[in-house]
Amino acid sequence: MTEQDIDRIAQGYRAFVDEARPTSPLYARLAEHAAGSPTVLEFLAALPTGKRQPNLLLGALQFLGGAPGDGAELDRRITDDAERLRATMLTRATQTNEPARCGALLPVLAQLEGPLTLIEVGASAGLCLYPDRYGYDYDGVQVGPSDSLRIRVETSGAVPVPAAVPEVVARIGVDLNPLDPADPGDRAWLRALVWPGPVADERLRRLDAAAQVAAAEPATLLRGDLVDRLPDALGFAAPGSTVVVLHTAVLPYVPGDVRARFAETVAGLPVRWLAQEPAGMVPGTGERPADGWGNEFVVSLDRRPLARSAPHGGRLEWLGDGLGASPA
Template sequence: MDKALSSTLRLQGQACLALGSPFHARLLELAAEDLDAGGPTAGLLAPWNGQDLRGLMAAAVPLRLLGGLHDLVLSGDDPALARAYPQPGKAFDAESAWPEARRAMAGRADRLSAFMEHEPQTNEVRRSACLLGGFLTLAKETGLPLRCFEIAASAGLNLSWDRYRYDLSGLPWGPESPVLLPSDWSGALPPLDAPVRVVHRQACDRRPVDLRDPVQRRRLLAYVWPDQFDRLERIRAAIGVALMQDVAVEAADGVDWTAQSVRPEPGAATVIYHSVFWQYMPAESQAALHQAIEYIGASATLDAPLAWLRMEPPPENMAIMEVRLTMWPGGEERVLAVVHAHGASANWLG
């Protein structure tokens, strides 16, 4: 029995409950009990035996397990498991689903293990609702069109942030769109009247998701929690927009790509942005990216400003999520908002 592994499952279960997925919360508790008893969960998680709690959370081991099971459901290859999983309009609970999940972990261990070798890649599109205030602030304060560069963009769904419709506690922003992003907004409002025009968009990811590939597309869906039907509906709509717009994400390391691809240009505000990515980087990569952005910022001018917009937990408190904006020339940093990790709410401070 590996106590760190079972503790990781339980901690992630608590996080799932706090973020609105009681199904996954209980499923992870049952998986932890099965791990402690030496059941099939122990075999699936054996590659991570001996790692400490911090390393296990950084590797997102519980999310790999949950994603593998959900991918099996979405594929249709295990009808019994699919019937036990959440579906709109049908009663469901983890206690009833667990026997089928445990059977699948024992009988389809090779398939699940192969899925779990790849680190989780999520692309929560409602994080755009948190980043929106930063883009609006930048547009308002500079009066310039925007050049957008997203690091760790996954499938690039948040590269289309200006193509979505937003509802900030009843206040709309954005064009008519198949993607509607509601967010409970408190505090003041960002400058919703700011004129926004995106003149360039570019993105990278170490292992980008090719949405044209149905297997990769399903993998992206698998990391959306199955009892959160609204999130599944939104990501499917956002995938449709990305495919229609032929959104492309370059395969590249974030540090190297930023240093090579991003330069301020006169007549536009250049913005580097990312969300829920920083915490998974090694400390040396964080330092290198920070240095690269500051180097680029040193060449910014009033006519060619640079901004660094990010939605990440502050290092001193990983339990919360903030939106921060740094602008050059000058390098002034501001905390704009404290937000929900999936974009469901924002307390605007900016």
């Protein structure tokens, strides 16, 4: 463990403070404390580099007994419960699965010629593979089944709110570590990844309802890397369907060279490519934010930016004057 390591970790936690503040003031306070706490920083520095991030530490703490109420409790928990905490952080990963992101995908999917095969890379438990099974409320305009969970979306610009959900005939997910929406342990971990704050209850209700939908109609979930498993995933496409390769909140986790290979591979396939990622993660979608995530995602189809969305869904700003979803 070097001083450089400690500085780098503290910097990461300081950057997280601004990201967390709007939706989770508690996480913002805990991250601020962590950035200056030798107890926390030394604990983190003893973990492998990919296992030190705020989301993972705070998720593991929630998983093991709830979020600490303040910095003093954070230090105490890290000292008293170090072994369990380390084991959880080593075996689990940040795999937040937010079905509300479907609110930004639906207006694009509904414009494509159906029926659709959806292939989601970085699917986590696959909860974004059911855009046709959820109900939506776009500024009061209702879309989709009325007996399912309801995803509320605040819109601006000419969002092409669809009259109906598209027909989905095959759902395939790829993930380094697919989670099982029917497994109580995986569901508990997904719940622990929801940041405590004013919108947490709503997010947890949505997560539980979406996990039920997914468990009742299991998708084909393949384990492995998004480039390596793409050919296998394509093998599960329904004949005669439009194949959509989609991903949301995945590419910042993928090393730059793999990201470039993925972009090249997808661009060469007879598929539509729908992404909801921080700017610049998909070629042609703008400048990459300094912290790798930023406060907005870009929704793009076949590399063409169509809209901006809140990272966890709930807000959608259309950039053009309507459809914009012309073939690439």
